[in-house]
Amino acid sequence: MKKLILFFVVLLIVGCSKDDEGESFLDKYDGSSWMVEEEEDIDWGGVEVITFSNGTYSYSQVIGGGPIPGAINDCFQFKEGTNVIFGLEMTYKILKNEADEFLLEATLLGVEIGTIKFTTQGENLLMTETSPEEGTETAILIPSESSYDDYCN
Numbered sequence: 001m002k003k004l005i006l007f008f009v010v011l012l013i014v015g016c017s018k019d020d021e022g023e024s025f026l027d028k029y030d031g032s033s034w035m036v037e038e039e040e041d042i043d044w045g046g047v048e049v050i051t052f053s054n055g056t057y058s059y060s061q062v063i064g065g066g067p068i069p070g071a072i073n074d075c076f077q078f079k080e081g082t083n084v085i086f087g088l089e090m091t092y093k094i095l096k097n098e099a100d101e102f103l104l105e106a107t108l109l110g111v112e113i114g115t116i117k118f119t120t121q122g123e124n125l126l127m128t129e130t131s132p133e134e135g136t137e138t139a140i141l142i143p144s145e146s147s148y149d150d151y152c153n
Contacts, residue, residue, distance in 0.1 A: 036139050036141060062151040080094050
């Protein structure tokens with residue numbers, strides 16, 4: 001009897017771990033929004049919010065003046081393939097879309113200009129941007145009640 005119970009417990013554990021392995025980052029964070037943690041300390045009241053989606057656009061980002069009356073927000077949506085950013089055609093390729101890591105590579109005119117990686121860090125996300133010219137920059141993203149749509153649609 002003990003062997004039979006142990007068998008079912010092992011089956012349950014193996015079955016649950018296989019379900020978790022199939023979930024991608026974009027599945028896990030679909031519709032969730034994140035704010036750059038340092039933005040709380042900026043005197044000018046600026047905002048940077050990232051909203052993930054498992055649809056056409058992998059993620060959308062707003063950078064701007066936030067709640068300041070008349071403030072202008074820059075709104076960007078990123079998808080795999082060709083994107084037009086500041087009038088330039090850039091190509092984004094998803095290199096990883098795993099449960100705890102999302103990695104994009106950006107190219108301009110066939111030349112890699114950098115990568116953007118999002119990884120889980122407890123209840124937050126770590127955003128790491130790497131480019132040959134700028135090196136590596138990181139930012140902690142905290143959950144946000146505001147989304148891209150609140151500023152850009």
